[in-house]
Amino acid sequence: MYEDFASKLAATMWADFDETPRRADGPPAEITDLNTMVIDGNFPWTIVTVETDKGVTGIGEAYPSPGVHEIITDYLRPVLVGENPTDVERLYNLMRESLSGRGSQEGVGTIAISGVELALWDATGKLLDQPVYQLLGGKVREEVAVYADCHAGEAMVESAKEGQEEETYEPEAYAKAARAAVEDGFDIVKFDLDVPSGREIDTLSRHFDPAEIDHKERVVAAVMEEIGDDAEIAVDLHWNFSPETAERLCRALEPYDLAWIEDPLPPENTDAMRELKRRVNATILTGENRYGRHGFRDLIEDQAVDFLAPDVPKTGGIAETKKIADMAEAYYQALVPHNIGSPVATAATAHVGATVPNFVALEYHAREVPWWEDLLARETDFIQNGRIQIPDSPGLGIELDWDVVEQHRKE
Structure with a gap:
C-alpha cells in the first residue's frame, strides 16, 4: 500500500515538474x-x-x-x-x-x-x-529631483549661432546659462569642464598645464559668483584626464564645495578612481559607461566613488538599475543616474528613483530642445521646477504624442 502511494505521488510530482508553468487563466498577453x-x-x-x-x-x-x-x-x-x-x-x-x-x-x-x-x-x-513603480515594490518618494545639464545651455548655443564661438566657452556664458537654469527651478546645475579654452593643447596626453587648470577654475568661479547658494553646482570631465591632472584640477576646485566632479578619469580602472578619491577632498561620480550590477560591483565594493551614475536605457534597464541601487545602498552610496534621453528614458529613470532610498537626482540634458515636452500627450509639463511627480497611470505613466514624434522622426 505504501509503495502504491509513493509511486502515485512521484508520478504526480514528475507530471507537475514536466509541465510548463502557466497561470491558471493562461498568460495575459503574447x-x-x-x-x-x-x-x-x-x-x-x-x-x-x-x-x-x-x-x-x-x-x-x-x-x-x-x-x-x-x-x-x-x-x-x-x-x-x-x-x-x-x-x-x-x-x-x-x-x-x-x-x-x-x-x-x-x-x-x-x-x-x-x-x-x-x-x-x-x-x-x-x-x-x-504603474511600474508599484511593480517594483512601491514608492519611497512622491517626486524625484532633476538636475540641469547646462553645457549646451541657451546662452552658449545662441552665442555659437551668432558666430561668437570663441565666447561660447568663456566663464560669463556659463554664468548666464546657470542663472537661466536656476530661474527655471533647478536646484542642481552641471557643466562640462573638458571644453576649449582658446589655447592649443595636446588633449591626447590627458595633461593640462596651469593655464588650462586656471581656465576651468574661472568657469566654476563665475558660476558660483552668479548663483551663489541658489543651486548646487556639479562639473563633468568626461574621462579626459590623467590621474595627475585630475588630482590638480580637483584640488583647484576644492574651495567651491561642488555637488560632484563627474568622470575625472577613464572609466575602466577602478583602482585609479579609488586612489584619486582617497587623495582629494571632492565628491566623485562615475558610472555611465558601466554595464549591469556586475560592472558596478567593484566600484561599490571598493567604495571607489561617492555617487554612481548608471544610465537606465544603457546599463540593462529598469530592474537592473534598481539592483545596482540596492547593492550601493549596502555601502551608503547614492545614485545620480545619467540621462541624455527623451521623455521615455526620463520617465523610466524616474520610476527607479521613486523606488530606492539612495537616489539624489536624475539628469535632464535637453533644455535646448524646445519641443522635448511636446513629445508627451499631456496637459502639463513633465518636469516642473526641477522635479518630476511620479506618474500614477499604468506602465511608465506617459504616452507619446505620435504626431509630434512623426514631425521629428529621423529616417
Missing part, C-alpha cells in the same frame, strides 16, 4: 512584434515598441547607439515573439542568453536589451493596470 524608431533630438533618441495581441503597446527607449535596430529586429524579435511580456525578469535573462557571445554583457547588445526591457515594463504595467 508579444506579437518589436520595432524601433529614432527621434531626431539633440541626440538620436531610439524609441522601442513591444506590441501584444491584447492591443497594448509597451514603449521603451535604448541609449543612442548604432546597431540597436538591427539587434532588436533581427535577433531579439524572433526570441520574444509569442512570449508573455509580463515575465520581464525571465525575458531579460532570455535576451542575454540569446546574445551570449554577441555583446550581451556590455556594449550595444546590452543597450538593445535595455530598450526592450523598458518597453516590457511599460507593457506589463498597462496589462496589469499598475
Whole structure:
C-alpha cells in the first residue's frame, strides 16, 4: 500500500515538474512584434515598441547607439515573439542568453536589451493596470529631483549661432546659462569642464598645464559668483584626464564645495578612481559607461566613488538599475543616474528613483530642445521646477504624442 502511494505521488510530482508553468487563466498577453524608431533630438533618441495581441503597446527607449535596430529586429524579435511580456525578469535573462557571445554583457547588445526591457515594463504595467513603480515594490518618494545639464545651455548655443564661438566657452556664458537654469527651478546645475579654452593643447596626453587648470577654475568661479547658494553646482570631465591632472584640477576646485566632479578619469580602472578619491577632498561620480550590477560591483565594493551614475536605457534597464541601487545602498552610496534621453528614458529613470532610498537626482540634458515636452500627450509639463511627480497611470505613466514624434522622426 505504501509503495502504491509513493509511486502515485512521484508520478504526480514528475507530471507537475514536466509541465510548463502557466497561470491558471493562461498568460495575459503574447508579444506579437518589436520595432524601433529614432527621434531626431539633440541626440538620436531610439524609441522601442513591444506590441501584444491584447492591443497594448509597451514603449521603451535604448541609449543612442548604432546597431540597436538591427539587434532588436533581427535577433531579439524572433526570441520574444509569442512570449508573455509580463515575465520581464525571465525575458531579460532570455535576451542575454540569446546574445551570449554577441555583446550581451556590455556594449550595444546590452543597450538593445535595455530598450526592450523598458518597453516590457511599460507593457506589463498597462496589462496589469499598475504603474511600474508599484511593480517594483512601491514608492519611497512622491517626486524625484532633476538636475540641469547646462553645457549646451541657451546662452552658449545662441552665442555659437551668432558666430561668437570663441565666447561660447568663456566663464560669463556659463554664468548666464546657470542663472537661466536656476530661474527655471533647478536646484542642481552641471557643466562640462573638458571644453576649449582658446589655447592649443595636446588633449591626447590627458595633461593640462596651469593655464588650462586656471581656465576651468574661472568657469566654476563665475558660476558660483552668479548663483551663489541658489543651486548646487556639479562639473563633468568626461574621462579626459590623467590621474595627475585630475588630482590638480580637483584640488583647484576644492574651495567651491561642488555637488560632484563627474568622470575625472577613464572609466575602466577602478583602482585609479579609488586612489584619486582617497587623495582629494571632492565628491566623485562615475558610472555611465558601466554595464549591469556586475560592472558596478567593484566600484561599490571598493567604495571607489561617492555617487554612481548608471544610465537606465544603457546599463540593462529598469530592474537592473534598481539592483545596482540596492547593492550601493549596502555601502551608503547614492545614485545620480545619467540621462541624455527623451521623455521615455526620463520617465523610466524616474520610476527607479521613486523606488530606492539612495537616489539624489536624475539628469535632464535637453533644455535646448524646445519641443522635448511636446513629445508627451499631456496637459502639463513633465518636469516642473526641477522635479518630476511620479506618474500614477499604468506602465511608465506617459504616452507619446505620435504626431509630434512623426514631425521629428529621423529616417
